[in-house]
Amino acid sequence: MRVRAQMSMLFHLDKCIGCHTCSVACKNLWTDRRGAEYMWWNNVETRPGTGYPTGWEDQDHYEGGWKPDGDGITLRLQGKGKALARLFFNPALPQLEDYYEPFTHRYEDLFDAPAGDVQPTAVPISMVTGEPMNVDGGPNWDDDLGGSDIFARNDVALDGVDQTIRAQMEEIERVVFNYLPRICNHCLNPACVAACPSGAIYKRGEDGVVLVDENQCRAWRMCVAACPYKKVYYNWSTGKSEKCILCFPRMETGQAPACAHSCVGRIRYMGVLLYDADRIPEAAAVSDAELVDAQLDMILDPNDPVVIAAAHEAGIGDDWLDAARRSPLWKFVKEWGLALPLHPEFRTLAMMFYIPPLSPLVASVERELYRLELPPERQDFELFDRLDKARLPIRYLANLFSVGDEQVIERVLRRMLAVRVYKRRQSVEGVVDDATKDLLASVDMTPEEAEAIYALTTLPTVDERFVLPPYHREMSIETLNDPLAHKGEVGVGYLEPPRRGW
Amino acid sequence: MSDTVAMIVFVAFPYAALTLAIVVTVLRWKLAPFTVSSISSQLLESRKLFWGSIPFHWGIVLILLGHLATLFFPATVAWWNGVPIRLYALEITGLALALWAAAGLLVLLYRRLTTARIRAVTTPMDLVVLIVLAVQIASGIWMAVGYRFGSFWSVGVVVPYVWSLLKLSPRPELLQPFPFILQLHVVSFFVLVAIFPFTRLVHLITLPLPYLARPWQRVVRMRHIEPVG
Known part of the structure; x- marks a missing residue:
């Protein structure tokens, strides 16, 4: 490893x-x-x-x-x-x-x-x-x-x-x-x-x-x-x-990338993922159907003592391991299984992850009224039973995030919907009924997990969204220069201006 | 041509050009690595580049290799040319490659002068390079046609002259009695050598042959981060 x-x-x-x-x-x-x-x-x-x-x-x-x-x-x-x-x-x-x-x-x-x-x-x-x-x-x-x-x-x-x-x-x-x-x-x-x-x-x-x-x-x-x-x-x-x-x-100075930091919808999260570099060749070469799982399997659990020991051996410090344990990426991608890489079939093992979007239900217009194509007693569950009726076709999302495997997308969307239904029951009706509890169970989710997903999705602080490990630039600089001299020299002109060659 | 002129043109100038080429190229590589690039313009214009770049590069590279072969293995070239049919084959191949390169060069020159986007990224030295190359190829073609057969007589004239330069005992008299067009071909070559480090021609020495041997991926670690705390 x-x-x-x-x-x-x-x-x-x-x-x-x-x-x-x-x-x-x-x-x-x-x-x-x-x-x-x-x-x-x-x-x-x-x-x-x-x-x-x-x-x-x-x-x-x-x-x-x-x-x-x-x-x-x-x-x-x-x-x-x-x-x-x-x-x-x-x-x-x-x-x-x-x-x-x-x-x-x-x-x-x-x-x-x-x-x-x-x-x-x-x-x-x-x-x-x-x-x-x-x-x-x-x-x-x-x-x-x-x-x-x-x-x-x-x-x-x-x-x-x-x-x-x-x-x-x-x-x-x-x-x-x-x-x-x-x-x-x-x-x-x-x-x-x-x-x-x-x-x-x-x-x-x-x-x-x-x-x-x-x-x-x-x-x-x-x-x-x-x-x-x-x-x-x-x-x-x-x-x-x-x-x-x-x-x-x-x-390196403890700030999130500008795109993430400026995000108005706060859709972006940053964090450390640990992975096993020995498994790259194998994970990139599996069959199309296994690509997503092979890539997610490479990501290592920062709580696992074996991984921690191997990380120490590889020169990864405890502060980085701590950041990996608090990483929102680790939670969304591995613990909660909600995020997928974009176009895994390109086999580059892309490391930016996406939570696929939910979309409204296809409805039909009858006498100028919209009719949801669901039985009334299940309408609160929205798409849960009828993902085939999602406005954005599952197949389309599968082509983006799971090499065409619709089951992978359905699993993710169902888990997201379960959280949504659960929280709505809780906050609108004040009580979570058995049907909703069954709904959570059917996607292997505990109420605690649903709460955690809800909290990190809708209420995260900036420090929860961006868990940035310390880069210790001061130690890198020390190997090349006196840090105090470096501090005074930074920004004094280009070594070579980035101009077109002649 | 007087001896003095010959000394200047065939001895002093080549040495100056070679010195310039080596010293400035090393300095540029060390001090201004950012400028060392082929500065491709394919993103801006592709169609004309296809018809220009491919013929020019393949033509000129193969001809350059032919010249180098004659320089390093003159005996082999002379032996090859001992049979007329082989001589003709070599000469026709060379001429065809030169015409191919010349056609490509003309397309490139036309592209550089007429395409607005390419003009926007053209430096004066880009045009100098193209013009000197045009002189070089044109004089070569002229000799191939007018003074047959270059690959035959150059073994006795040009090869000893170049080696005399490289061995630091120059013999300019070898070229003195020869026609102007051959002298032009030699001089414009050293002009190319002289301007080499000041132009985009430096991309010649960046030919990425190590790529063939290196592994696909590169992971660079500035410094191992020691475990902290």
């Missing part, structure tokens, strides 16, 4: 309101620079929809992630020889159009235009060329366009959803969508690292953050194509790849 620690984020999709505050916080902090304008290390997509970059999940087109190969796996993009042969031109690389051409407006025209009969306008100009352009795309161009035949219908995750249900989803009365915030997944088996010919990308041992060493990056740009989530971006101005750094400078 080789224990490693991973800083993970959890997205409670049932709480996401799609406000893009996370994206803007990230943009302001990290990508408000020339060459990076088009990058959204954090983006929020409306789903069903085509996402950003357009159709990123279609690996027949983008060749991202890993594919099974004999007993093991291999990059879908390339073997090592093919990588070198494709240095001069990489057909799988997304184009700027697949993201969007970044634009601004010539606002000075509003002030400088000579007097005339018509109002002056601020024409849109490209941030690449500075020339006027037609704006025909953006990072959230399909925001809230559930049901649209240009965007929602082309979502590849709708594969396998029943045709009649798909047709219903496009009816205006039945339009349904949810939001999917995405950052780099800081995978355990990252395809970007494997695809980088220069060896410039690496996973940090202490917290699992995947980083690009820009001094080593030679712009071979294989990482961009190989990442199945399209979360490595090429800075066209500096000629270097960039990606989400999980705000490691913030985490």
